[in-house]
Amino acid sequence: MPVTLLSVQKVAVRYGAIQAVENAELAVAAGEIVTLLGANGAGKSSLLNACMGLVPLAGGQVHFDGQRISGTRTEHVVRRGMTLTPEGRRVFPGLSVADNLAIGAAASPQLRRETAARRTEMYDLFPRLHERQKQLAGTLSGGEQQMLAIARSLMSNPKLLLLDEPSLGLAPNIVDQIFDIIAALRARGVTILLVEQNAELALDIADRGYVLAGGRIVLSGTPGELRASGLERVYLGAH
Amino acid sequence: MEYFLQQGLNALALGGTYALLGLGLAVVFSVLGLINFAHGELMTLTGYGIFYTLLMGVPYPLALLAGVLIAALAAVLMERIAFRPVRNASPTTMLLTSFAVSTILHILFQNLISARPKAIPVPDAIIGAVSVGSMQIGIIQLLSIAITAVSLLGLTLFLKKSLLGIAMRAAAEDFNVARLMGVNANMVISTAFAISGILAGIAGVLWLFQRGSVDPMMGFLPVLKAFIAVVLGGLGSLTGAVIGGFILGIIEVSLRAYLPDGMLAYRDAISLTLVILVLFFLPQGIVPRRESVR
Ligand SMILES: Nc1ncnc2c1ncn2[C@@H]1O[C@H](COP(=O)(O)OP(=O)(O)OP(=O)(O)O)[C@@H](O)[C@H]1O
Ligand SMILES: [Mg+2]
Numbered sequence: 001m002p003v004t005l006l007s008v009q010k011v012a013v014r015y016g017a018i019q020a021v022e023n024a025e026l027a028v029a030a031g032e033i034v035t036l037l038g039a040n041g042a043g044k045s046s047l048l049n050a051c052m053g054l055v056p057l058a059g060g061q062v063h064f065d066g067q068r069i070s071g072t073r074t075e076h077v078v079r080r081g082m083t084l085t086p087e088g089r090r091v092f093p094g095l096s097v098a099d100n101l102a103i104g105a106a107a108s109p110q111l112r113r114e115t116a117a118r119r120t121e122m123y124d125l126f127p128r129l130h131e132r133q134k135q136l137a138g139t140l141s142g143g144e145q146q147m148l149a150i151a152r153s154l155m156s157n158p159k160l161l162l163l164d165e166p167s168l169g170l171a172p173n174i175v176d177q178i179f180d181i182i183a184a185l186r187a188r189g190v191t192i193l194l195v196e197q198n199a200e201l202a203l204d205i206a207d208r209g210y211v212l213a214g215g216r217i218v219l220s221g222t223p224g225e226l227r228a229s230g231l232e233r234v235y236l237g238a239h
Numbered sequence: 240m241e242y243f244l245q246q247g248l249n250a251l252a253l254g255g256t257y258a259l260l261g262l263g264l265a266v267v268f269s270v271l272g273l274i275n276f277a278h279g280e281l282m283t284l285t286g287y288g289i290f291y292t293l294l295m296g297v298p299y300p301l302a303l304l305a306g307v308l309i310a311a312l313a314a315v316l317m318e319r320i321a322f323r324p325v326r327n328a329s330p331t332t333m334l335l336t337s338f339a340v341s342t343i344l345h346i347l348f349q350n351l352i353s354a355r356p357k358a359i360p361v362p363d364a365i366i367g368a369v370s371v372g373s374m375q376i377g378i379i380q381l382l383s384i385a386i387t388a389v390s391l392l393g394l395t396l397f398l399k400k401s402l403l404g405i406a407m408r409a410a411a412e413d414f415n416v417a418r419l420m421g422v423n424a425n426m427v428i429s430t431a432f433a434i435s436g437i438l439a440g441i442a443g444v445l446w447l448f449q450r451g452s453v454d455p456m457m458g459f460l461p462v463l464k465a466f467i468a469v470v471l472g473g474l475g476s477l478t479g480a481v482i483g484g485f486i487l488g489i490i491e492v493s494l495r496a497y498l499p500d501g502m503l504a505y506r507d508a509i510s511l512t513l514v515i516l517v518l519f520f521l522p523q524g525i526v527p528r529r530e531s532v533r
Contacts, residue, residue: 054419078421090416092409102402103409107421112402156421 002029003066005160005191006051006082011060011070013046013215020046022215024060028160033182033192035202037231038212044195045087047212048162052084053077065159078107081159085166087195089149093138097129100137100148104155111156122151125184143174150181160191167198179205199231241374246496252380252445254488255387259442260465261472261480262394263435269411269475270431271326273333274466277317277341279458281310281436283348285443286453290357299362307440314436315429323425348455356452365448379448390441391481394434398477403430411475464491471514473524482525487514 006028013021021043028034038044049055051062053074062070069077083104092100101119105111111118123130126147132140137148146166153161163182167175179201182192196202203209203223211219211231219229260278267275288309292302321340325332365382368375398404403426410417410427418424439458446461447453464487465480472483490510498506518524 052419054415074418075421075423078419083421084419086416086419090413092412092416094412095405095409099405099409102405103417103420103422106402106406111421115402152420 035206087164091137104152250492254485258484263438265480279462281439282458310440311436475528479526
């Protein structure tokens with residue numbers, strides 16, 4: 001039995017009167033690719049942001065690598081080895097590629113010392129970023145921005161990478177490249193929790209999956225089980 | 240020609256002061272979305288800091304340094320005590336808080352110190368003028384321009400080269416993602432306030448060179464002008480704040496130099512009209528804040 005890296009227990013997220021996530025239970029073991037599926041507004045991003053400590057929990061607990069991280073600050077979560085590549089890429093447009101990467105390693109003195117070495121690793125992994133290291137991130141193409149966003153999250157050398165809709169708004173061939181990168185990351189030992197609208201692609205690459213609907217986990221299992229239990233109905237909100 | 244050059248230097252010196260003040264406002268605005276009404280009081284604090292350290296017998300250059308450091312410290316404390324508790328409240332709440340801080344400090348200056356000006360004489364050594372060719376250039380003016388240039392250069396280097404500076408720019412563009420990457424939000428905001436305090440302090444020193452005294456209202460007018468400069472340059476843009484500051488300086492000095500005597504009283508009205516005219520054509524200011532690319 002591999003070690004559980006991330007464990008989400010009875011988590012709730014609220015924005016005022018809006019209940020975005022309710023009683024969510026989810027676990028990710030080291031070495032896995034787990035996908036979290038669900039329609040627009042199902043609460044996927046809210047759940048990821050809550051794990052990172054970006055939005056407060058209205059209930060429940062989050063443990064990472066054997067320690068409770070709910071209630072701690074985001075920089076502690078990053079230091080412990082979990083990062084999130086946010087939905088919509090969100091690179092810093094006015095900063096150069098190199099500076100965007102530097103921010104990815106800002107969470108602790110040790111990471112800061114390793115910045116140059118990590119950046120070289122990222123340039124090996126993403127040669128296109130290497131060619132564009134001095135370019136402002138806002139002038140990169142959508143695909144390049146997504147690569148930068150992923151590389152920026154990898155700068156802190158995470159054990160677990162949370163990816164929020166990395167294929168959003170990208171051309172099919174770029175999406176393929178992004179998924180190749182996800183596979184390559186797993187081969188390097190990075191565990192991945194992948195949120196995707198594109199369920200087919202996600203289930204192709206994932207070991208297990210969960211389906212969120214209306215803020216609740218309504219289905220979970222292997223890709224085969226999820227496909228067999230009729231994902232479409234869930235997406236249409238008929239759970 | 241000589242008169243023109245002379246006025247050009249005046250414009251640089253005055254515009255530089257506005258630029259430093261505007262930068263201070265813009266640095267805080269860029270990370271926190273707050274227009275700090277109490278910025279002028281930081282400048283005034285520098286004045287009183289210099290006044291009292293001189294009274295204690297501290298040598299003039301050190302007193303200036305102390306004045307700047309006091310403003311920086313006050314700015315950091317201001318954030319810690321007044322703004323941090325309302326950081327997640329609405330922008331209006333923060334604005335009102337800064338208004339309250341400004342008023343409280345103003346009343347304290349009046350009641351604990353004096354409503355009347357305190358003289359801070361400028362030492363003889365920097366009063367004279369040097370002749371360049373056939374021109375006489377005031378040492379204070381040169382000093383002001385040099386101090387402005389060094390400050391702008393220093394800040395630029397800090398923002399471009401140091402990780403903390405890069406983190407500040409990142410936070411200004413997308414605060415949540417900066418936090419997500421593990422950038423310490425409190426650290427970035429404290430630094431922004433420290434920088435704004437230092438800049439207000441330096442501007443205070445330059446202002447005192449010209450005026451030679453400090454009173455509770457010392458910071459009010461220059462910061463009001465700096466605010467206009469910031470809007471002119473483009474709210475939220477640091478480059479814009481500097482450009483706006485220099486443009487306002489040029490406008491004011493030109494009007495003072497070339498307006499007929501009878502119209503001098505309308506100087507501020509005319510310069511404001513010019514600013515409004517620019518904003519009419521460029522409503523976002525001269526350097527519009529970059530929208531983040533999604
Ligand atoms: N900051 C916020 N303030 C108020 N409501 C919010 C906020 N963020 C999200 N919500 C609401 O919470 C619910 C869940 O949103 P969330 O972004 O988590 O969904 P999602 O599954 O990520 O959707 P998508 O696939 O569109 O990204 C939605 O109803 C949304 O409107
Ligand atoms: Mg989402």
